[in-house]
Amino acid sequence: MTSSTGGHLHEGPPDTKLDKNVLLVAGVVVLGAIMSILDVTVVGVAQNTFQQEFSTDAAGAAWTATGYTLALAAVIPLASWAASRFGTKKVYLFSLVLFTLGSALCALATSIGMLVAFRVIQGLGGGLLMPIGMMMLTKAAGPERVGSVMAVLGIPMLLGPISGPILGGVLIENLSWHWIFLINVPVGVVAFVYAAIVLRDDAEPSPASIDWIGLLLLSPGLALFLYGISTSAEHRTFMAKGVLIPAIIGLLLIIGFVAHALRAKKPLLDLRLFKNKTLSIAVTTMVLFMVAFFGAALLFPQYFIGVRGESTLTAGLLLAPQGLGAMLTMPIAGRLTDKMGPGKFVLGGIVLILIGMSTFTMLGANTSYWLICGSLFVQGLGMGMTMMPIMSAALATLSNTQVPDGSTLMNVIQQSATSVGTAVISVVLASSLAAKPEAGLAIFANTSDKPLPPGVPDPLPESFFDTAADVFSNTFLISVVLIACTLIPAFFLPRKKIASPLVEEDLERGPIVMH
Structure with missing residues (x-):
């Protein structure tokens, strides 16, 4: 790649091909990521089952998802420090053990309280899998191949939301809810053994002390902020006290962390990385x-189930074209991003997503599934060209010593943005349905075994389902506008190969090799 002769650096042609060692590490990371990401969507499918099994309401069952998310938010900021202090291999193996143990305990839960507590244990393990995995992959491949490895890591990030509802539907309908957790146990054992053999200990873990002030500000700040945001759907507004109080307290703690991190010599998370323009x-x-x-993404299964009356399994299968489209473009975009830069691919991908998603702003109660699946396929093509090249653009500019902080930073922001997006769309949808009772009745008829309220015609008029479809199409319009806004910053992404960052500290330490 590069060599030093007479004090000068000579850069040869870039090698973007992933060798055996990098692919072995990628296999470890993908296994861990699949478990962590699948678990989020699989549990989403099981909410009604939890209500029936544990005699709880929707808010109680929702804590099985909220508890996991809050644990993720609390532990992700520790990833960079933990990797430096103990080494990526040890932290990754510990995370796998914690996640697998949490999964087994979830399957043994006999009350909703126990299940939520065990989901927190799962989240504490799952929260470290992605950032530590990204660190290992980025360091193993080097900056000149970061696009290719991000494409590999993108597979579980895409397949999770699509295959989760399918897997959850199959397991719950044919076995029991316990199996949505038990299935993680053998996968976790295999992942642990594989990781123990393939990964190599970091050369010199640092004895650095933890930034306690930063930890006490950022972790609870993120947890409180995301808790407030996540409860907005239940309240159908962002203005409720239950939403505003924790969200504002969390936001103030995060602002306090930012002020602290910009002054501290060794902060929990180095925000000075934002000086890097790319x-x-x-x-x-x-x-x-x-x-x-x-x-x-939250709207698609709800439309299929609530408006069209499909089963969870069918809804998952109808989303498959999106995954197929992404799988076609993601490896190509990843490889070419390393050679040509991310800008062109991201812009093209966003345009394709806009084209595909625009169809959903005109949904009806009987819109052709051929049109819907075709639009999802086009949208998937765009996503494969967008998400991973964006992450590659950030990580490719970092030196080896900056990768832990950069990876942690990206995961914190990604988790927060995903939660905010889900909350915004949930509130808009819930508020719109509340304003149009006939739409709510249509969804109730398709998703509940209970009889319709007295005085309501049975079967419901077709116009009720048309109104429900209109609510979804209007909500999709908001997503289309937000996607269009993404074109503005994307326009400024590099449109040529990003130069590999070679700093003196990296040259002295040499590359980090894993096998």
Whole structure:
């Protein structure tokens, strides 16, 4: 790649091909990511089941998802420090054990309180899998191949939301809810053994002390902020005290952390990385994209189930074209991003997403599934060209010593943006349905076994389902506008190969090799 002769650096042609060692590490990371990401969507499918099994209401069952998310938010900021202090291999193996143990305990839960507590244990393990995995992959591949490895890591990030509802539907309908957790146990054991063999200990873990002030500000700040945001759907507004109080307290703690981090010599998370222009542009693009896209992702299964009356399994299968489209473009975009820069691919991808998602702003109660699946396929093509190149644009500009902080930063922002997007779309949808009772009745008829309220015609008039479809199409319009806004920062992403960052500290330490 590079060599030093007579005090000068000579750069040879870039090698973007992933070798055996990098692919082995990628296999470890993908296994961990699949478990962590699948678990979010699989549990989403099981909410009604939890209500029946544990005699709880929707708010109680929702804590099985909220508890996991809050644990993720609390532990992700520790990733950079933990990797430096103990080494990425040890932290990753510990995370796998914690996640697998949490999964087994969840399957044994006999009350909703126990299940929520065990989901928190799962989240504490799952929260470290992605940032530590990104660190290992980025360091193993080097900056000149970061696009290719991000494409590999993007597979579980795409397949999770699509295959989760399918897997959850199959397991719950044919076995029991316990199996949505038990299935993680053998996968976790395999992942642990594989990781223990393949990964190599970091050369010199640092004895650095933890930034306690930063930890006490950022972790509870993120947890409180995301808790407030996540409860907005239940209240159908962002103005409720239950939303505003924790969200504002969390936001103040986060602001306090920012002020602290910019002054501290060794902060929990180095925000000075934002001085890197490419990273700042990439992060801005990613935030807008995550808010818009993952907010919209919440609507697809709800439309199929609530308006069209499909089963959870069928809804998951109808989303498959999106995953197929992404799988076609993601490896190509990842490889070419390393050679040509991310700008062109991200802009082209966003345009394709806009084209695909625009169809959903005109949904009816009987819109052709051929049109819907075709639009999802086009949208998937765009997503494969967008999400991972954005992350590559940020990580490719970092030196080896900056990768832990950069990876942690990206995961914190990604988790926050996804939660905000889901909350915004949920509130808009819930408020719109509340304003149109006939739409709510249509969804109730398709999703509940209970009889319709007295005085309501049975079967419901077709116009009720048309109104419900209109509510969804109007909500999709908000996502389309947000996706269009993503074009602005994306325009400033590099449109040529990003130069590999070679700093003296990296040259002295040499590359980090894993096998």
